[in-house]
Amino acid sequence: MPSIAPDATLPLTCTREGACCFGPQVWINPWELAVLARGLDLEPRLARQRLTDLGGLHLRHDGALDAAGRTACALYRPGHGCSAHAQRPLACRLFPLGRARLDGRPVYHHDPAGLPCLARCPNVTSLPHLTVAAYLRGQQVDLHEAAHDAYAARCYGLVLAAATIARLEPGQRAGLLAAFAQLSALSPADRAALPGPGWTDVLTLLPAEAPLGQPAEAARQHAEAIAAAIATRHRDDLQAAGRAYLGLALRLAPAVGADAGAMRSLLEENSR
Numbered sequence: 001m002p003s004i005a006p007d008a009t010l011p012l013t014c015t016r017e018g019a020c021c022f023g024p025q026v027w028i029n030p031w032e033l034a035v036l037a038r039g040l041d042l043e044p045r046l047a048r049q050r051l052t053d054l055g056g057l058h059l060r061h062d063g064a065l066d067a068a069g070r071t072a073c074a075l076y077r078p079g080h081g082c083s084a085h086a087q088r089p090l091a092c093r094l095f096p097l098g099r100a101r102l103d104g105r106p107v108y109h110h111d112p113a114g115l116p117c118l119a120r121c122p123n124v125t126s127l128p129h130l131t132v133a134a135y136l137r138g139q140q141v142d143l144h145e146a147a148h149d150a151y152a153a154r155c156y157g158l159v160l161a162a163a164t165i166a167r168l169e170p171g172q173r174a175g176l177l178a179a180f181a182q183l184s185a186l187s188p189a190d191r192a193a194l195p196g197p198g199w200t201d202v203l204t205l206l207p208a209e210a211p212l213g214q215p216a217e218a219a220r221q222h223a224e225a226i227a228a229a230i231a232t233r234h235r236d237d238l239q240a241a242g243r244a245y246l247g248l249a250l251r252l253a254p255a256v257g258a259d260a261g262a263m264r265s266l267l268e269e270n271s272r
């Protein structure tokens with residue numbers, strides 16, 4: 001997708017009509033789930049149950065229908081809009097922009113077919129036009145971007161943990177490379193069940209003491225808790241431990257924009 005420079009002007013200001021709350025996929029990372037739960041004053045497990053599908057890191061779209069037959073996000077309230085606007089995930093803050101990291105820096109991009117807001121919320125053109133940087137400032141993306149990047153790094157860290165097992169125990173390498181190939185070919189719905197029964201809380205719920213105001217630290221504590229759970233459950237089975245790391249990484253990947261090809265390269269290169 002074409003990138004867009006921070007000083008480029010967007011031909012819109014979001015009208016907050018909520019048109020983009022119908023249809024698009026919204027993946028959330030565990031920090032975002034915790035932030036939504038706190039904002040809605042829900043116990044995190046209950047928030048996950050009410051708001052998500054695909055294993056707890058994807059917002060359910062089972063709300064009202066729009067004229068085009070698209071279903072609204074579970075958080076959308078007709079006549080009101082987002083019921084968790086202050087806690088909305090990064091994907092919603094960025095829309096209609098996408099974001100990736102290139103050489104350690106964020107890069108923003110947009111749909112080459114055009115900005116969907118122009119078709120879905122035509123009033124956007126009558127509001128002040130903003131630069132990309134000003135648009136992002138207005139959307140208060142900083143903490144959410146920090147959480148996204150921290151969880152992306154932790155996702156690749158899970159792959160590196162599996163690679164370390166394969167490097168220290170060379171007999172495990174072929175099995176773990178084969179496991180990655182098999183698991184990465186699964187559909188998103190099947191990946192949502194990885195690495196098997198009993199892992200949803202471990203992957204989706206932050207430790208109770210994790211500081212939500214410091215997303216990188218929260219993600220660090222969460223990664224430690226994941227590693228501790230794997231060590232406890234698979235103390236005597238390195239292959240199972242490696243598969244658990246890979247399964248959890250692949251399950252987390254779509255929520256943090258982690259690329260399966262990059263994950264495979266990381267595994268191959270660091271397991272020799």
Ligand code: SF4
Nearest residue numbers: 014015018020117121
């Ligand atoms: S479609 Fe665009 S203008 Fe309309 S609510 Fe979504 S981000 Fe705002």
Ligand code: SF4
Nearest residue numbers: 021073075076082092
């Ligand atoms: S979280 Fe809020 S802003 Fe995002 S899609 Fe759902 S209702 Fe819309």
